[in-house]
Amino acid sequence: MSCRFPGVDDLGGFWRLLLEGKSTVASFPEQRAADSHSNYTSHPDAATLRSGSFFDSIDGFDAEFFQAGAAEAAAMDPVQRLGLELAWEAVEDAGIPAATLAGREIDVVVGAAPSGYELLRKLSGSDQDDHYAALGSSGALIANRISSLFDVRGMSFSADSGQSSSLVSLALTCERIRAGAVDMAIAGGVHLIVDPEAGAGLANLGALSPDGRCFTFDERASGFARGEGGAFVLLKRLDLAVADGDHIHAVVRGWGVGSGGALTRMPDPSPDGQAAAVLSALTCAQVTFDDVDYVEAHGTGTRLGDPAEIAGLRAVFRHTGRSRRLVIGSVKTNVGHLEPAAGIVGFVKAALCVRRAHLVANVNFRTPNPAIDDFHDDFEVLDAARPWPSEPGRPRRAGVSAFGMGGTHAHVILEQAPAAPAEPRAMDEETACAAVSGALPWVLSARSEPALREQAARLRDRVAADASLRAAEVGRSLVSTRSLFEHRAVVLGQDREELLAGLDLVAAGGDAAHTVRGTATRPVGPVVFVFPGQGSQWLGMGRQLYAQSAVFARAIDECAQALAPWVDWSLVDVVTGAQPAASLERVDVVQPALFSMMVSLAQLWRSLGVVPETVVGHSQGEIAAACVSGALCLDDAARIVALRSRALRDLAGLGGMSAVAAPRAWVQERLERWPGRLSVAAVNGPASVVISGDDQALEQFAAAAAGDGVRVRRVKVDYASHSHHVERIRDRLLEDTAGITPRESAVKFHSTVTGSLLDTRTLDGTYWYDNLRSMVRFGEVVEDLMRAPGGVFVEVSPHPVLQVAMEEAADALPTPPVLVSTLHKRDGGAGQVLASLAALHVRGVPVNWEAVFAANRPHRVGLPTYAFQRRRYWLTAPDDTHTPDDPAAPKNRPGAGPGAADLGSEPAVLTLVCAEAATLLGVKDTAWTGAGLAARANETFKDLGFDSSMAVALRNRLTAAAGVRLPATVAFTYPTAHTLARHIFSLLEPQAPKAPQTAGETSPESSSDDDLYALIDRGYV
Missing domain, CATH: 3.40.366.10 (Malonyl-Coenzyme A Acyl Carrier Protein, domain 2)
Structure with a gap:
């Protein structure tokens, strides 16, 4: 599941809001009024229109993540953008990597209505000559974009039955799953309000609360407050979910959808139509009304709506012979009426209550509506949260209602999920033995470097706040429940503390020996x-x-x-x-x-x-x-x-063998002096040769080579x-x-x-x-x-x-x-x-991280959802926005690597070189900073403890940090931090045209001979 409301970013925030009995209702933000060019303040019902549950802004979108160009993102109705984000978060909450959905028959049905953005673009002229205008304004494309995002091939459309749209969407997908048409479905609803003046029609009907609050079932009930946000759920056939060890919030036991027909005059609510939907759901679920503990009512708090809904529930009482009072409530008192998304919001609230075994308070309830006789005989509205234990043989059950203004009614019955069985072990013996102990990886990825850093910060905060989370659980969940993107980081550590420290570094854009970062941007070959x-x-x-x-x-x-x-x-x-x-x-x-x-x-x-x-x-x-x-x-x-x-x-x-730092041709020419006694044993590189033969001849060759300035070293074999x-x-x-x-x-x-x-x-x-x-x-x-x-x-x-x-x-x-x-x-x-x-x-090579956790198969745990990097897209594309394939997009430049420091001076580069050297050596003392820096900077890397592989690692880290290309042997050519920093800074500085090179001159970077001489001379090989 996923959800978002003003001040509420996720399921955890929503549950806190419900548990604390708080409301998100406030006033329409001034900046948004300016963005929408709204004249609602001059409307007679301005105070009523101003009040509601509104986001501070709805113009932000992570176009790069969703691979949309700037023009397309600007043309896209914000409800489409919100729907994409919430659908992605629901899949992540399910612990299913998005790539595993591709190509499958999975339905996507969404309840939504236009936000008013299309009208605003027309009035501003932004839609003129806009290739994406038609796509951005189409309500149907909310579901279609989600199907495209996951590459799923099932039914895909947006439903509109008014205020019951999203719950009807969910019921329809459940019917498809039960019928065997699909095994999974994504259902949800979103609602945004570009211009509050669009609510004038509802105000004229008397549906909006004059004081901006929803008093559901209360004597003060006078209408509802409008709300923004949305929610999505991922539905899966129960036996498959259990078999796969999925995290199950609740079971959808039954559902019913119907129309009130001509029983009442539109838009008056129909108690009989509402009762019929509830009875249909009970029949579908094969449970009695006595088996339902709680009903999340449509609960608009309108003068006609509340009495009609109670009348419909009482009709169900009579029809089923229910023998006990029913607890009822309405999430509209918390987040307002989200209209097409209202039903799915109530559904998510009920599922959280079922899952967490708690019933929550109904905000703004004091005294029952006098139009409802003997209210407390049949119903209970909670003024405080209370535990909701299950009884032996009788799981927790809740009903959820949503009613459309045009008479389409929906009711869904939720049930407590079965106890989770032991996770399946569908691994062969070889894979099951593949675990390594002694270190754990936490694997992160994102579609951009800033998102990667925020992912690390979110994970750090989540783990630090919950001491019960084991490092292995987090590690396995990261590699088994999250999608893989091109910007990547792996934090390695022995325990929580080391791993959290590594997340700190990634979040800050830094690096260390136990963190590995890179970008998988090119195809991987053999x-x-x-x-x-x-x-x-x-x-x-x-x-x-x-x-x-x-x-x-x-x-x-x-x-x-x-x-x-x-x-x-x-x-x-x-x-x-x-x-x-x-x-x-x-x-x-x-x-x-x-x-x-x-x-x-x-x-x-x-x-x-x-x-x-x-x-x-x-x-x-x-x-x-x-x-x-x-x-x-x-x-x-x-x-x-x-x-x-x-x-x-x-x-x-x-006999013996000697390593020679010279090209093969040079070596073979000299070997002619010792025919039959020496030969080339191995050619390892352009200027790396090993010769083999008689001991005396090897000594003579070394002496002759020394005279030519070529270094030779005996290999330790006899x-x-x-x-x-x-x-x-x-x-x-x-x-x-x-x-x-x-x-x-x-x-x-x-x-x-x-x-x-x-x-x-x-x-x-x-x-x-x-x-x-x-x-x-x-x-x-x-x-x-x-x-x-x-x-x-x-x-x-x-x-x-x-x-x-x-x-x-x-x-x-x-x-x-x-x-x-x-x-x-x-x-x-x-x-x-x-x-x-x-x-x-x-770097993009496919690996099997799950094998690291194969030995004990730690449980999967919930993780933070993706850190979208939103930018403002409103009416037109911002001038400085570039898509990944835009030829005008800024390219990488020296010194602009991930997390690169300011390298505008030679001391800054020296600090970088010393920091990277200290990281590779595992040094944390202060001798590498301040006054001690100069002394360390003039020691050779060999004296500091570097071998050849560490020198290459230093080259790799400096290349990534400074954004300049360096040869593998740069630490041998420039053997101290000071000389290496001076060289790197010279590469960062704007270069004057070079004078033509005279015969015999070579630069350090171009001379493999010099590099290998230095390598052998300093004892690295």
């Missing part, structure tokens, strides 16, 4: 899993995750079982860092352990909804890639990695993979891998041996020898894959070792792909995995 070779290992690399993730632990156990025939050590002990355990210094331990980590991490990624379309492996990482793709079964892959790594021990002490040394163990490898059975795989396998897409049926023993002997063409393969638009690259390893190489390849592209890692030696737990999952999610 997901590529990247598996590195040796080098990502660290002691205890799987300890946390083995305890936190059932999926990961199960996969490790399966790998241990597959390795058992080939190893004499415990895989679980090695990956968890148990003592004593086999040493990771042994090649025949580290390679099988890394293989098992990568395979198990890939399984965890799959359980979280991230499934690879392509796999790439670097050196021995290809074994894990082949296993994850399905080309090799786990037993075959385990056999290959175990026996191959054991064979490598025969090469120990005979054997020479991908060189002629491997030929010594060829026969052994072929024998060890004989009999493996590679299979065709649906996942694409891009070989770093051949440099191309490979038929996985060829991954036999010969291939795995070639994998160890041949040059690794990783850089070539990754650069080729990155040319596909929208690519997503996930490094599946205990620590990111290929991230810098991939970032450098991405930097050369006009639209870089999404790159994330999995674990980090600083954090090997679920929190790091979820942070990477969040980074994918905010």
Whole structure:
């Protein structure tokens, strides 16, 4: 359900108003009178017309959310706008993501009447030559716009039976559901009053209260006060709602609709017609009138209306033999008469009373209307709220009446909802085990950055105000009951306090290490899993995750079982860092352990909804890639990695490997000095090469390279993979891998041996020898894959070792792909995995957040509805309004990223750099501010504790905050906060034309060589 009235924004506010017995009636706002050019003040009944329940303004609308252009929004009658918002909020209150309704047979029926906006546009000339004028003024389009909003295909129209329109709409949809035409329906009503002078006709009839208050059933009854607002409900077949574990406010047990015909003269009310509608509803509901505890009356407080309604109810008394008094009331005493929307407003009030087990006071009741004889014999009007307990075998029931001036009567009977059963667990075993513990995500999204911030503020306020809300309940509700939009944020935390602090930051437009923000504005391409070779290992690399993730632990156990025939050590002990355990210094331990980590991490990624379309492996990482793709079964892959790594021990002490920061062509030209002794082992990027061969030749190469200003670093291995040394163990490898059975795989396998897409049926023993002997063409393969638009690259390893190489390849592209890692030696737990999952999610990659909550399936709870960002649209479109596809819309500019601070000076940029660096380091002390800032700003990032992956993360955060593009290695080229801030500020300043570059000159940004020299020199790799 949803509702809105002056000063009442939602169901919670409405319930407080009812419980406290308050009224929203006041005077028509002066600004609105000016907007409507109204002359009502000169009307003889000006005081009567002025009084009512009126919104302060009705000109606001979030056109961007509803994807309407400015001209269309301005032409749209405000009742259409209000109907769209309330329908959306009703669906959100139901806990149903809007996208799941698309394409379904769902009815939309709305009771409404023109607000007078169309007439005002005609009088002002705003509708002339307006393409949208006809659409904006049509009453039928209220329902049609809602059907379009949700892309639902059922019956869609606006009903008009006068003051009973919205309750007739609801009854009609209930009939359609009961008949099996549809399973769900949206019903509601809205009412707005552009010009109060439009009520002059009602005043002439004597229907309006001279003092602006509604005294229903009271001796002072003299008419009603007009009201604005509306309400919507989402109806669903009861058995389906129960089966789906939906939040059910109440059950619609029965309904009746009929006309009074010629029993009375229009517009006089017809007691017989009203009684007939009630009796029809009782018959439909198959309950007696004695089973109904409360009736929400039409209750206009008019001189004829109240006595007629009581007479109709007494006729039902006589017909059914009711034996007890009936409690009655009217919401019109609280919010005025909403005319076409009156019935649905009474319905929502009654449903709240049924749900919350309370009856509320009827405002303005003192003494019964003297025209009603013996009122208290049959009826009770409450002057204070009181509990409404249910009785065994007899649920709470309420009736709701609405009567049209033309004689169309409607009555609906509501019943207490059945007790909620345990939530369904329609999950297979794998999904049910996919939960990770140790961290929780709160996932937010919106259609604009301001709305995202307000969403965070609303959620923070809701959770902070209710200590009973568990963090897991909130987290699951966010991912299972809310629609997903392009502006996204994920707050990660261990408990409520951390999560609330993260919401504070998002609400303020800030950022922190445990909040991830982004915008999903482009199509997402293929997901590529990247598996590195040796080098990502660290002691205890799987300890946390083995305890936190059932999926990961199960996969490790399966790998241990597959390795058992080939190893004499415990895989679980090695990956968890148990003592004593086999040493990771042994090649025949580290390679099988890394293989098992990568395979198990890939399984965890799959359980979280991230499934690879392509796999790439670097050196021995290809074994894990082949296993994850399905080309090799786990037993075959385990056999290959175990026996191959054991064979490598025969090469120990005979050679080695060195990393060279130079292009491949430069390296190969120099290698000609050592023919047959050195070779290129791997090409990781444009200026990142690994060579392999004899120890003495490696030392000589390094000395020669140093003379040319090229830096070389020895890799910590005592054997020479991908060189002629491997030929010594060829026969052994072929024998060890004989009999493996590679299979065709649906996942694409891009070989770093051949440099191309490979038929996985060829991954036999010969291939795995070639994998160890041949040059690794990783850089070539990754650069080729990155040319596909929208690519997503996930490094599946205990620590990111290929991230810098991939970032450098991405930097050369006009639209870089999404790159994330999995674990980090600083954090090997679920929190790091979820942070990477969040980074994918905010960039638009589909993920399975529900799997995080699969273990204990916390209950879903109510959440704040969408934070509409309304702007004024009145008569004509504002001049400064642009639609998303408007070519004149302002584009992103440097320094205009989400939540960006004022970066108009170099000290301001320095503050930003230091703040982001401190966030990544988890530093909260004051040494990063004030006088301590200068000292920290001149320390190198390496000395501060940065590694290569953190340097890339700093680049990413600064790019987002400052709105400038920076290379992956910018923190190496500008190794202190001070030098980096100066560089960023130079990019923000207006640039003078550059002088032509002389031969041999290079800029830091364009020199991959310099960047990689710095990276190696500073010990990052």
